[in-house]
Amino acid sequence: STDVDYHTGNISFAGDVVIDGVIQDGFRVAAGGSIRCKKIIKNAEVLSRGDLQLDLGVKGRGNALVRVNGTITSKFIEQGTVESRTGLSVSTSILSSNINTLGKLKMGQKGIIVTSTITAEKGLEVFNLGRENCSPSIIWCGISFVENRKLEHLKTRHGVLEEKISKLEMKPNPSEQLITQMKGVLNNQEKEIQNMEKEVCTDIDAKIIVHGTLFAGTEIKICKYSKKIEKNETRVKVSLDKENLQII
Numbered sequence: 545s546t547d548v549d550y551h552t553g554n555i556s557f558a559g560d561v562v563i564d565g566v567i568q569d570g571f572r573v574a575a576g577g578s579i580r581c582k583k584i585i586k587n588a589e590v591l592s593r594g595d596l597q598l599d600l601g602v603k604g605r606g607n608a609l610v611r612v613n614g615t616i617t618s619k620f621i622e623q624g625t626v627e628s629r630t631g632l633s634v635s636t637s638i639l640s641s642n643i644n645t646l647g648k649l650k651m652g653q654k655g656i657i658v659t660s661t662i663t664a665e666k667g668l669e670v671f672n673l674g675r676e677n678c679s680p681s682i683i684w685c686g687i688s689f690v691e692n693r694k695l696e697h698l699k700t701r702h703g704v705l706e707e708k709i710s711k712l713e714m715k716p717n718p719s720e721q722l723i724t725q726m727k728g729v730l731n732n733q734e735k736e737i738q739n740m741e742k743e744v745c746t747d748i749d750a751k752i753i754v755h756g757t758l759f760a761g762t763e764i765k766i767c768k769y770s771k772k773i774e775k776n777e778t779r780v781k782v783s784l785d786k787e788n789l790q791i792i
Contacts, residue, residue, distance in 0.1 A: 546564055602621045616631075616632045617633045639659065643662045649674065651668075653771070684783070686766045753782075
């Protein structure tokens with residue numbers, strides 16, 4: 545059983561890849577096809593244009609990064625950033641992780657999510673969402689994480705430009721022409737932000753289904769509407785009331 549480590553170096557292959565061993569800290573596996581990993585992914589980077597099948601799971605220490613075009617199947621995900629365009633199926637647990645998908649996240653029969661940030665465009669199905677005495681999770685459904693990321697980058701650029709303009713205006717003899725040009729760009733950015741905010745919300749029908757307990761403190765967002773869960777709830781379906789525009 546060969547680990548991906550100093551013995552093998554990083555792996556990059558145009559087709560499908562099967563890894564018999566562990567993908568060790570700091571190493572990278574990239575495949576043009578699908579990847580199957582028979583042992584764990586540690587603090588490593590894994591990129592696949594196809595599906596990713598993990599016989600075990602991800603045990604990162606905060607810097608594990610997994611990006612997949614297809615579907616991800618895994619037993620557990622711990623302390624990693626995991627992204628799938630198609631959807632994820634995780635049988636036991638997601639702990640202290642960031643999960644992004646343009647599909648649905650489906651947990652196993654007793655699957656649990658603890659202290660994680662999840663963006664799942666098409667919704668989420670889980671047994672327990674949260675755990676006593678643990679920091680709460682943030683669950684965001686109905687939005688495209690790809691479009692939202694573009695929006696966040698644009699907002700950051702907008703903030704930087706605003707700061708530059710105010711610094712210029714405070715100078716003794718500011719260039720009025722330059723300030724006018726920059727304000728024009730700022731104006732265009734504001735219009736683009738408004739348009740993108742409309743496009744980010746893609747699925748107002750996305751639902752969060754909790755078969756066990758939805759723990760107090762969990763923050764749930766569907767599109768741009770959010771709700772903090774005040775008390776533990778059992779066996780619930782969370783959705784957006786489209787008439788009153790609130791989460792129920």
